[in-house]
Amino acid sequence: MKIQEIAREAGVSPSTVSRVFSNHPNIRGEVREQVFAVARKYGYRPRLSSKQQNVVIVSPYKTVYPIRSYVEMVISELALALSARGFRIEMLPQDNLGQLERIRFCAAVSIGIDAEEFGDWEECFASPLVIVDRDAPAGTGEIYSVRSDEHQAMELGIGCLAAHGRRNIGTVIYGEAGTGNADLRREGALLALKRHKLPATARHVRFALAESYVEEVGKLLKLGIDGLFAPGGNAGILAAYALSLYNRRVPEEISLVTSERTMYSRYAISPQTTISQDYTAQAEAVADAIDSRLRGMPFPRRTVIPYKLIERDSVNLLA
Structure with a gap:
């Protein structure tokens, strides 16, 4: 035509x-x-x-x-x-x-x-x-x-903690259910936990925004976690802050993987292992x-x- x-x-x-x-x-x-x-x-x-x-x-x-x-x-x-x-x-x-x-x-x-x-x-x-x-x-x-592969990202973070001997891993996803990539990440985190034969209950994978982050980390600590995965947002800062409030030393008492925010991740105490999109x-x-x-x-x-x-x-x- x-x-x-x-x-x-x-x-x-x-x-x-x-x-x-x-x-x-x-x-x-x-x-x-x-x-x-x-x-x-x-x-x-x-x-x-x-x-x-x-x-x-x-x-x-x-x-x-x-x-x-x-x-x-x-x-x-x-x-x-x-x-x-x-x-x-x-x-x-x-x-x-x-x-x-x-x-x-x-x-x-x-x-x-x-x-x-x-x-x-x-x-x-x-x-x-x-x-x-x-x-x-x-x-x-x-x-x-x-887009970036959210399931693969969850496997990277949880897999890193599992490879270093962590057997009870908690995940706090920055965001709310039903928004952005939060649900994809939750799904990927649960799959990764099951793949590594780790506890994979709803209590082990939580959502949080800045105002509820400390509380959600506290709930995970009550489960006796030895590794914390904190993907999304500015979770690296929030997770480090929450763990310091609960007097948990990183990595001596708990290992931590977060999302890359170079100006913080590189200079945190301890410098943070992170997942990062390939921009x-x-x-x-x-x-x-x-x-x-x-x-x-x-x-x-x-x-x-x-x-x-x-x-x-x-x-x-x-x-």
Whole structure:
């Protein structure tokens, strides 16, 4: 099918159809939807332009990631990876998603925002959307995801403690059930505990935010744990603080694995063994997805990047 035929059925000019497919900002929403509806009806997929080099990065609400260092690290690596390939970057906060229709861009990247927040993407845009730290929905649209492997991360942390002789491991996941990656992490932690034939009850894997963290660590200590795994958020600081309040020395009395926050993890007493997302690999995968789609090449709907284990001094080997 040709652009002229789409224009005829949509009741607009061919130049308007071209502007819709190139994300021209001066197009009314109803015209945009009308053109895409005709294109979908006939299975027409517009060719993406490699001339347009603007990539919009959509940053999440602070309530999604109260620990901003994560978002800043992701954006920093994305900026390096995308600029190295000649893309220009435009930042857009999640609050202003409505502004997307007024911006010319070749691709969009969102951080920690569910695909549902973007509505019916293909009804409005021909450009690819790459979602970081969430899953792309099933289907054949221009929505892709790049995320870290949460189950593998839980295995890394718990496996490290188990390999050092810990036989009663407690996990405090920073976050709340039903939000972000908290449920995935809980599921992965329970699987890892079972895999290592360790106690794997609901009491051994808990959720906590800053205000309840000390209390939840205390509940785990009452279970007689000899290892604590604290993934997510700023859990490294909170876990160290909680253990100090309970007079537990790390690693002499209890071993500790947390999530990497370099400016704290490296200089804590003791320096903390951590799990860390591979931000560089994640950013390169995002750039690969955009590059491939703009060249008309296929790209996997979902890309999963493994975590890394950074070993320091907060885990010791039991005699």
